[in-house]
Amino acid sequence: xxxxxxxxxxxxxxxxxxxxxxxxxxxxxxxxxxxxxxxxxxxxxxxxxxxxxxxxxxxxxxxxxxxxxxxxxxxxxxxxxxxxxxxxxxxxxxxxxxxxxxxxxxxxxxxxxxxxxxxxxxxxxxxxxxxxxxxxxxxxxxxxxxxxxxxxxxxxxxxxxxxxxxxxxxxxxxxxxxxxxxxxxxxxxxxxxx
Amino acid sequence: xxxxxxxxxxxxxxxxxxxxxxxxxxxxxxxxxxxxxxxxxxxxxxxxxxxxxxxxxxxxxxxxxxxxxxxxxxxxxxxxxxxxxxxxxxxxxxxxxxxxxxxxxxxxxxxxxxxxxxxxxxxxxxxxxxxxxxxxxxxxxxxxxxxxxxxxxxxxxxxxxxxxxxxxxxxxxxxxxxxxxxxxxxxxxxxxxxxxxxxxxxxxxxxxxxxxxxxxxxxxxxxxxxxxxxxxxxxxxxxxxxxxxx
Numbered sequence: 001x002x003x004x005x006x007x008x009x010x011x012x013x014x015x016x017x018x019x020x021x022x023x024x025x026x027x028x029x030x031x032x033x034x035x036x037x038x039x040x041x042x043x044x045x046x047x048x049x050x051x052x053x054x055x056x057x058x059x060x061x062x063x064x065x066x067x068x069x070x071x072x073x074x075x076x077x078x079x080x081x082x083x084x085x086x087x088x089x090x091x092x093x094x095x096x097x098x099x100x101x102x103x104x105x106x107x108x109x110x111x112x113x114x115x116x117x118x119x120x121x122x123x124x125x126x127x128x129x130x131x132x133x134x135x136x137x138x139x140x141x142x143x144x145x146x147x148x149x150x151x152x153x154x155x156x157x158x159x160x161x162x163x164x165x166x167x168x169x170x171x172x173x174x175x176x177x178x179x180x181x182x183x184x185x186x187x188x189x190x191x192x193x194x
Numbered sequence: 195x196x197x198x199x200x201x202x203x204x205x206x207x208x209x210x211x212x213x214x215x216x217x218x219x220x221x222x223x224x225x226x227x228x229x230x231x232x233x234x235x236x237x238x239x240x241x242x243x244x245x246x247x248x249x250x251x252x253x254x255x256x257x258x259x260x261x262x263x264x265x266x267x268x269x270x271x272x273x274x275x276x277x278x279x280x281x282x283x284x285x286x287x288x289x290x291x292x293x294x295x296x297x298x299x300x301x302x303x304x305x306x307x308x309x310x311x312x313x314x315x316x317x318x319x320x321x322x323x324x325x326x327x328x329x330x331x332x333x334x335x336x337x338x339x340x341x342x343x344x345x346x347x348x349x350x351x352x353x354x355x356x357x358x359x360x361x362x363x364x365x366x367x368x369x370x371x372x373x374x375x376x377x378x379x380x381x382x383x384x385x386x387x388x389x390x391x392x393x394x395x396x397x398x399x400x401x402x403x404x405x406x407x408x409x410x411x412x413x414x415x416x417x418x419x420x421x422x423x424x425x426x427x428x429x430x431x432x433x434x435x436x437x438x439x440x
Binding site: 011014015019022023025026027030031036037039040043044047048051121122123125126129140143144145146149150162165166168169172175176179180 | 202203206207210212237238240241242244245246247248249250251252253254255257258259261262265267268322323327329343364365367372
């Protein structure tokens with residue numbers, strides 16, 4: 001009985017520590033893959049993987065740990081789904097404008113007709129987030145939607161905190177350009193981004 | 195006026211609450227005397243407010259929550275329950291799956307589950323941001339959008355002249371199956387038409403929780419229209435849809 005007790009506790013702890021972050025896991029998958037159906041599969045896969053590896057979990061943040069598994073599952077699923085189509089965008093080698101265009105290719109923006117019929121601000125904000133290229137999008141989603149601390153984002157993504165800060169800054173600058181009135185965003189445009 | 199490049203990351207860290215007291219004091223002192231950085235800080239707050247609006251964050255859909263709750267590995271176990279040897283667990287999972295499959299094959303049980311899911315899905319779709327994945331009034335955009343996302347091709351006729359303008363489409367999940375949902379409007383109301391491949395079955399119509407539902411089968415596809423419009427208008431929708439879809 002003593003031998004089996006830790007296993008039982010593991011399952012209970014898992015439900016208590018990990019499952020409350022299901023919404024967050026889905027939200028992350030949804031913005032990374034931009035595909036509602038794929039996201040459900042990815043999250044289910046990630047939860048199973050997390051469960052199997054739960055015994056080895058030693059980190060400070062269960063949520064950051066789950067998210068790191070989710071983002072790996074997203075990568076795997078997308079590589080499987082569109083081998084050859086996926087583009088790895090290196091932050092340093094590509095300008096903001098180009099990066100944005102590239103990221104839009106697989107998921108084109110709605111045409112003006114659709115733009116006009118877009119009903120809610122929420123769809124508009126979601127669309128703007130989906131349009132920014134990946135490392136920046138991920139940082140913004142983890143920080144501004146999931147409310148992770150810089151340390152947790154570092155734990156989830158494996159990137160140094162300085163990198164995360166600059167990704168956040170650039171991601172938010174792209175969103176400002178898209179979402180804020182031109183007058184408010186104008187200053188941001190003239191500023192050169194390192 | 196642009197923000198100072200050396201302050202950019204610090205401004206972000208300031209609104210994120212990631213600075214220590216000394217740095218907060220330093221950045222705040224700088225912002226107080228630098229117009230560009232003050233504007234940048236306002237932009238950052240504005241963006242933060244937009245992103246924190248309700249509904250921007252996606253919540254896990256019920257289908258996913260149910261799928262995870264149904265994973266045999268995660269089933270809650272009473273502390274005093276005898277645990278099965280590890281090698282038995284997959285067999286047990288199989289047995290659970292088999293018994294579930296039997297349940298879903300029972301016609302009465304299955305249809306009431308599907309009925310409830312159709313209505314729940316319709317209600318969920320009316321929440322902000324849930325209605326359509328592809329939003330357009332153009333049938334030639336909606337129809338190809340489904341290609342590659344599902345392995346059947348639902349008809350998407352234009353019915354605007356009949357008072358049912360096309361609003362868009364999305365993928366949804368009914369009874370664990372991925373289905374096409376085609377969205378039409380009726381005045382200020384929404385009609386969700388769910389389509390999935392199915393054996394021929396008889397037509398049905400009923401009202402559940404105040405929503406009218408009509409189901410029919412055509413060319414190997416099952417159609418289920420759900421809406422809060424009066425049943426007689428939904429019948430009209432079915433008639434026009436079948437006529438146009440051919």
